[in-house]
Amino acid sequence: MNFEWNEDQLELFEHALSFAKDLDFSKLSQGEFPKEAWRALGEFGYFGLPIDAKYSPAGSGFDILTTVKVLEGLGQGCTDTGILFAGAAHTFACAMPIYEHGSEQLKQKLLPLLASGEKIAANAISEAEAGSDIGKLTTKAWRDGDYYVIKGAKSYVTNGSVADYFVLYATTNEKFGYLGQTAFVVPADLPGIDVGNSYKKLGLNSAQLNQVFFDEVKVHKDYVLGSEGQGARIFAASMDWERCCLFALFIGVMQRDLERCIDYANTRKQGDKTISKFQAVSHRIADMEVRLQSARLLLYFAAWQKSQNVDNTKAVASSKLAISEAFVQSGIDSIRVHGALGYLQESGVDSSIRDALGSVLFSGTSDIQRELICNRLGLL
The missing domain is CATH 1.10.540.10 (Acyl-CoA dehydrogenase/oxidase, N-terminal domain)
Known part of the structure; x- marks a missing residue:
């Protein structure tokens, strides 16, 4: 190895x-x-x-x-x-x-x-009543000659207000459930598209998040990804990429937070010694290191499995779960290492926990990752 x-x-x-x-x-x-x-x-x-x-x-x-x-x-x-x-x-x-x-x-x-x-581009899949379950999308698309007509509303669309294109998933056959979903590329300048105001979020503030409405938007058949009915499979493949690559960014953020905590603990004095000498502080930083390295290795293994063209569903779900949960806990620990300073927005220490909290929700919640792992373990 x-x-x-x-x-x-x-x-x-x-x-x-x-x-x-x-x-x-x-x-x-x-x-x-x-x-x-x-x-x-x-x-x-x-x-x-x-x-x-x-x-x-x-x-x-x-x-x-x-x-x-x-x-x-x-x-x-x-x-x-x-x-x-x-x-x-x-x-x-x-x-x-x-x-x-x-x-x-x-x-x-x-x-x-x-x-x-x-x-x-913006990914338009989540809806008010359908987040993790792609088989329950209420946005509909139907064939009209050389075009598909799309009608529905999408929620929590990242890049919605700045998008030139949407990768959108809609139901083309309600009877088939997951096999009745189709993926489209939808140019944002087509008539019938209305983008709502950007949501005010707890973190990741520069990323725009919007509701987008599609009122009988006509999209040429050439803008279908794959073929009709392959939307669920295409979405699953994209999540495989996203759960590996997006969460690699968070490994980097946790590394930066860890190094900042080490530097602070080695320079901040309490009485006649630095706070790194207090086990309550140093052990917390040790826990941050263990969580980071564990999550990092799970990520590398999931990416390696994908590079070998083997089913990495369990590995990538384990990686995503570990990284997002570690990101949240390390954000909390970073604030605790810095004490009152970490509680101040001007210190910048708070940004990681605010950014981290969303990671247990997007790209499949932590509970969905646990379900994927259970499925691959053979739990009935």
């Missing part, structure tokens, strides 16, 4: 870390989408990491392990996790379904724009 990264991968990690540290968010207002940072991430190559260069000059065609390592560097270096979250939704929940399931014509048309970040 080889636990080493090769020289190229380590160099890419260091480049990502250095690049991300230089991103400046100081002039942004609360909740504003950072357009300049998005452009910079596009030039860096974030959105094209796993996409073959034949479809875009911004594509790198990296394998998933290399992609994960680069994302870890971005997460560790970037102080605004929201823009990275928005980029992951764009890349892994939108561009990758097009890359893996779109027609050659659609790939040639859209991937150059998406891989560069020139155009932004």
Whole structure:
């Protein structure tokens, strides 16, 4: 078993870390989408990491392990996790379904724009009454000649207000349940689309989150991903990418938090000694390290299994569960290590717990991950 990264991968990690540290968010207002940072991430190559260069000059065609390592560097270096979250939704929940399931014509048309970040995509699946259960979508699509007509409303659409395209899932045959769902690419400028105001969230504030309404929107049949009825399978494949790659960013954030706690504990004095000498503090940091390394290894194993083209459902669910739960607990511990300072927003220590809390919900809740694990364990 080889636990080493090769020289190229380590160099890419260091480049990502250095690049991300230089991103400046100081002039942004609360909740504003950072357009300049998005452009910079596009030039860096974030959105094209796993996409073959034949479809875009911004594509790198990296394998998933290399992609994960680069994302870890971005997460560790970037102080605004929201823009990275928005980029992951764009890349892994939108561009990758097009890359893996779109027609050659659609790939040639859209991937150059998406891989560069020139155009932004949003994943439209969740609804007010259907989050984790794709078989219960109320958004409908029906055939009308060479077009499909889409009617319904989507909730919690990341990038909704800045999107040029939506990757949307709708019911095309109610009788077939999961096999009655179809995936579409929907240009955002089509008549009948109405985007609601961005939600005010607890964390990941620069990532825009919206409700989007589709009132009999006509989409050409060429914008179907795969074929009619393959939506559930396409969505599951995109979640495999997202649960590996999005959560690699959070491994990087936890690494940064750990290092900040170590630095603080080694310099903050209580009486005549640093607080690192108190076991209540040092043991808490040790727990942060154990959680981080455990989650990191689960992520690497899930990504390795995907690279071997084997069923990694249990591994990626275990990884996602471990990372999100560790992210929340480490965010709490980071505040406790910093004491009263950690409770102040101006310290920046609080941002991790606010960003972390959503991670137990999106990309499949922690409870859904446990269900997936139980299913693969053979529990009836």
